[in-house]
Amino acid sequence: MVKKNAVERRLDVLREQWTEFAQLPEARLLRWVVEPEEVRMVEAFLKKEGDERLGECPDLFLRMEEPFDEPARYGLALREALVRLETESHPGLEAEGLSPWPGPPEKVGATDAESFLAACESLRCHHASLCEHLAVVLIPAGGTDAGAWLQWLRRTVEKADFPQVRLVVLEDARGLGLEPLAELFPERVVTIPARLDMARAMEELSREAGHLDTPGGKFRELFVRMGNAATKGNVGTVETLGAQAVSVAADNELHSLEVTARFVMGAALLGAQRPQEALEHYRQAEAAAERSEAKGEPEGRLLRLKARLAQGAAWVTAEEHAPAAALYEQTAPLARALKDARMELECWRMASWCCEVRKEWERAWAHGQRAWEVGQTLDAQTRETSTLPYVAEALVRLSQERRGHQAAREMEREVESVLGRDWRPEAPAAGGR
Incomplete structure (x- = not known):
């Protein structure tokens, strides 16, 4: 018998x-x-x-992702989705000699839930020869x-009331908002915690992959354990394992792996509000990236960009806005050399924001204008997912600060000509307001 791996064993648990x-x-x-x-x-x-072809149950x-934006007719939307799914499956059913489902019965006066359940x-019943239960997994798109x-x-x-129709919902263990439902219907609503211990699964997969006597295998094992420790907030363990991972990578000139390990340590320290220590790891990551670049490794320069942006985040977290602004200014040309307009925009945006925090209005305005110029070169799709609206918002704000209401209104008109009337961002940008 072929031994199952960690993933297959957890599929068996489920x-x-x-x-x-x-x-x-x-x-x-089933409240999973x-x-x-x-x-x-x-x-x-x-x-x-x-x-x-793959299922063993x-x-x-059936996975249903209909939006839950109209609760009063959600059941009807699910019913309509069932019909669509069945219609799409007709060719396959006919090819196997199976008759298509004629559709759900009409039930006068039924609620949306009753209509859905009847369907x-x-x-x-139509596919009784193919299955014991119909399991409908409800995962509404866009949340609820x-x-x-x-x-x-x-x-x-x-x-x-149909015993062979079962519903499934996945509930986040951090919330447990469906607890009242489980208490109200203790027999009908069954709560099962998955308890898959995915941290252990990743370690098992790493060991099962073997080659632990090689540099790559040693690093992989340490890196997985680092990630698990970081998830649990065990910063000390992350540092200990990270030091070992860095040693393995450095001794074998695996520079990109050294950068990766440094990033994990830096992120753990930032999360623990220790930005100065995180900053040192990001500086060391940049040095490793420079060694990678010197060896002619294609990823070296991109890793250097990422390491510098991480340093900027550490400076901002430490509320050291002057060195952060200088770093972002100096990093923008690197992003431009890599032809990464999105990151060049972000460098100028963050440089502008740091200067604005320091009330250096003219310098903030100049950097904001650079970001705005870069943003206008982005294609439509990239622009939609960039931070350009936050750049625009900052420029309107700075126009007001520098020259008053009329200048701010003129800036708004310019923004609207590029981004449209509904341009304002809905939430604060990461690392800036």
Whole structure:
């Protein structure tokens, strides 16, 4: 028998959890409680089981991502989505000699939840020879209003009278907003924490990959353990493992790996509000990137850019805005040389913001203008995901500060001519206001 790897073993755990739930005759809703790092694994399980060629459960899994923007008709939207999914599958069913589902029954006076559940049962009955249960996984696109979501699920669970139609929701272990529902329907709503221990899984995968006696294998093992320690906030462990990882990388002239290890240590220290120590790691990362560049490694210059931007973030976190502004000014030409207009824009934006914090209005304005010029060279798609609206907002602000209301209004008109009337950002930009 072929030994299963760490991922396959966790898929087996999830399959066992599902089977446990499916065998409960009164159960209707599986409330799968997952940690953030477990979500991808659970979704991998659902994707696999949703593929009839790969799935091992005797059940049909359907993932529904209809938006929950109209709670009163969410069930109807799901019902319509079921019809679309079935229509799209007609060619495949016919090729296998199976008759298509004729569609859900009409039920006069039914609520949206009742219409949805009746459609599910109709679909399951039609495909009874193919599956024991119909499992509908509800993952609304764009998130949900917690209160409205809880109420919709409550109404739906109350009406869920078909034992072979099961609903599945993934709940973030950090929130547990569906606890009242589980308490209200202890038999119908089954709570199962995934408990996959993904940190251990990554370590198991690293060991299973072997080659731990090679520099690359040693570094991989240390790096995985560093990442797990960083996730848990164990900064001391990150530093200890990081020092070992840096030693392995440096001794073998694996400069890009040394940069990577330094970044993890720096990020952990920044998160612990120790920016000066983080800054030193980012400086060492830049030095390693320079060694990589000197060897002719193509990633060296890009790593140097990233290391300098990380130093800027450390200076800003330390509220040392003068050296941060100088660093961003000096880094913009590197971004330009790499033809990375997005990062060049960000360098000038942050240089401007740091000067604005110091009330150096003219210098802030000059840097903001450089950012604005770079931003206007971006293609439409890149511009939409860039920080150009924050540059525009800063320029309007600086116009007001330097020359008053009329200048600010003129700047707004210029911005509108480039970005349109609805240009203002909805939330503060990272690292700047």
